Amino acid sequence: MEVKAHNLSGSLFNDARNVKDSVSKISSGTLDFSMIDFSKPVVNDLDEIDRLKPPNPNNLTNPNIPIGGNVLGLLKFALDPLIGEISKIGQRKRRLKYEKYKYEEKVKETPNNIVGYLGENFFIETLKIPREEIDGFLEYCKSKGIIDLYIKDRRMEVIDLLIKKSSEYRKFKGLD
Numbered sequence: 580m581e582v583k584a585h586n587l588s589g590s591l592f593n594d595a596r597n598v599k600d601s602v603s604k605i606s607s608g609t610l611d612f613s614m615i616d617f618s619k620p621v622v623n624d625l626d627e628i629d630r631l632k633p634p635n636p637n638n639l640t641n642p643n644i645p646i647g648g649n650v651l652g653l654l655k656f657a658l659d660p661l662i663g664e665i666s667k668i669g670q671r672k673r674r675l676k677y678e679k680y681k682y683e684e685k686v687k688e689t690p691n692n693i694v695g696y697l698g699e700n701f702f703i704e705t706l707k708i709p710r711e712e713i714d715g716f717l718e719y720c721k722s723k724g725i726i727d728l729y730i731k732d733r734r735m736e737v738i739d740l741l742i743k744k745s746s747e748y749r750k751f752k753g754l755d
Contacts, residue, residue: 689726708748716745720744
C-alpha cells in the first residue's frame with residue numbers, strides 16, 4: 580500500500596473530486612479465488628460462532644460480564660419511568676399555573692366586560708346606580724359570585740344578581 584501526500588481542504592465533496600488516484604487500491608491477487616476448494620462444505624459449530632462474536636453489553640447472563648458491570652444501564656432502566664412521571668408532573672404544574680394566570684386575567688377584565696356587555700345605561704337607568712358608582716357596585720357584587728357567573732357564561736344569572744343587589748347597594752351607600 581502506498582500513502583501519498585495530499586492537500587486536503589476538509590470538505591469531503593471537494594477533496595474526493597480533487598484526489599487523482601484512489602487512496603485504496605486492490606492488488607491483482609485479491610480477487611483470485613482459484614486457491615479455494617468449493618467442494619468442501621463450510622460448517623461451523625454454533626459454540627465456535629458464538630465465541631467469535633463480540634460480547635453483547637446488554638446480555639446480563641453473559642459470564643464474561645462482571646456482576647454490576649452495567650450499573651448505569653440498570654439505573655437508567657430503573658429511573659426512566661420515574662423521570663417520565665416527574666416530567667409529567669412538571670408539565671401538569673406548568674399547565675395549571677398557565678390556566679390560573681388566564682383565569683386571573685379574565686377576573687381582572689370581567690367588570691369592564693360586564694359593563695361592555697350590558698352597557699352603562701343598564702346600570703344608570705335600570706339599576707339606578709350613578710355612573711361614578713358602577714365600579715364600586717361591581718366590586719360589591721364580586722363577593723356575591725358575579726365574576727364566576729360571568730366567566731361561566733351564565734349571563735341571565737348575572738343580570739338577576741345585579742338587579743337584586745342594586746337596591747341593597749344603594750341603601751348601603753345611602754343613594755336612595
